[in-house]
Amino acid sequence: MRELVLRKKDHVTVRKELRQERTAYSYMALATPLVFGAFGLLLGRRHERLRSAQEQINRMHEEFCAIAAHDLRNPITALQLRLETLRERMKDGSANLPAEALERLVTNTRRLDQLVSQLLDATRIDSRKLEIAAVPTALPECISPIVDRLRMTVGKHSLELAIEGAPPAVMADPSRLDQILTNLVDNAAKYSPDGTPIRIAIRPEQGGATLSVTDRGFGISKDELPHVFERFYQSSRARAKKSGLGLGLYITKGLVDAHGGKISVASQPNRGSTFAVWLPRATPG
Ligand SMILES: Nc1ncnc2c1ncn2[C@@H]1O[C@H](COP(=O)(O)OP(=O)(O)OP(=O)(O)O)[C@@H](O)[C@H]1O
Ligand SMILES: [Mg+2]
Known part of the structure; x- marks a missing residue:
């Protein structure tokens, strides 16, 4: 203007x-x-x-x-x-x-x-x-007594623990490790026929160590595999059993993530599944 x-x-x-x-x-x-x-x-x-x-x-x-x-x-x-x-x-x-x-x-x-x-x-x-108290942990010493306790809960399954090589100490919260292994073994027993073996293995793996649980059970189909870690996810077979909430693996993954670790699954229908948990090694000092 x-x-x-x-x-x-x-x-x-x-x-x-x-x-x-x-x-x-x-x-x-x-x-x-x-x-x-x-x-x-x-x-x-x-x-x-x-x-x-x-x-x-x-x-x-x-x-x-x-x-x-x-x-x-x-x-x-x-x-x-x-x-x-x-x-x-x-x-x-x-x-x-x-x-x-x-x-x-x-x-x-x-x-x-x-x-x-x-x-x-x-x-x-x-x-x-979710809070975890991670300390340097030797997996074989920590896992062994848990496996002994779990043997009493898996019914007719046999539970084997194998230590492969010399796994390094990892950063882990022992009580949360117990929860992780309990959830995985609970599933292995629940989703496999009575009498089949369940194998827990500990081995060194790049930058840390891996704890795995293998069963010879019903397995998980290709379609269902990407969903097993989701909250409330259950396969139709599991839903039909009317047991559980479908939270076990969601919590297990949450716990592994909180450790800075990784969880993976490999499965073949009617042959079995392996869930593997990788944890980072404890840095010296
Ligand atoms: N070892 C396994 N073999 C075959 N299927 C499995 C296995 N572990 C998990 N699953 C499948 O993944 C789904 C999710 O597992 P998750 O542990 O989260 O739940 P759930 O076992 O059904 O119940 P919850 O653990 O809460 O008692 C299961 O319902 C089942 O379909
Ligand atoms: Mg479960």
Whole structure:
């Protein structure tokens, strides 16, 4: 505007300036609805995407609650019934709990404890709040007693431990290593026929050491393989068994990641599977 006043003697220049000003305004006036329209469209699309993501989260939440409620209710109901019976019997002085009933109480309590721990760990992994206390660890010494304990849990399977070469010490949290191995051996036993062997091996591997669990079980199909580490994923065979939440491998991978390690799987249907966990070596000093 000030420029126009300064040049008001020069008729031609002023008109030219005015024309330019008008052109700029009218261009803006024309462009504004287009810009706002495009912006509105973008916002609309973004809103739509957010809404469908939110719907997906809600669906997952519902699915999760249904599964958790189902799996938690069974052991709780069994526990409740047993405890009520025990109370009645104690009242009339005949509280001599049969060993088998006591065993079932212990098993159900353990299962309940496992489920709650699994849910808590999965939540911690989701919110990246999983904490590990990694220390230099010699795998053979750490794994051996765990394998001895696991032998009592694998039913009719045999459990073999092989130490190949001289694996270096790795950075690991021993209690989390226990959880990793327990989950993998639990799966190996669950998804293979009774009597088949399960082999645990420890060997040196580039920059660290690998701990692997091999079974001669049902294996995993090519289609299912990319999904086994996903939260709540279970094959149709596993779902039909109605056992577990499909969280074991999700948590195992979360634990391995928290160690700065890697987990991989190789499997052939009806031949078996190998899950391998690589952990970085402990740096000296
Ligand atoms: N060793 C294995 N052999 C064949 N299939 C396996 C093996 N390990 C895992 N799977 C498949 O991967 C799925 C996911 O395993 P994951 O351990 O996460 O869940 P789950 O064993 O079904 O339940 P959870 O571990 O929560 O009790 C299983 O349901 C099964 O289909
Ligand atoms: Mg499992």
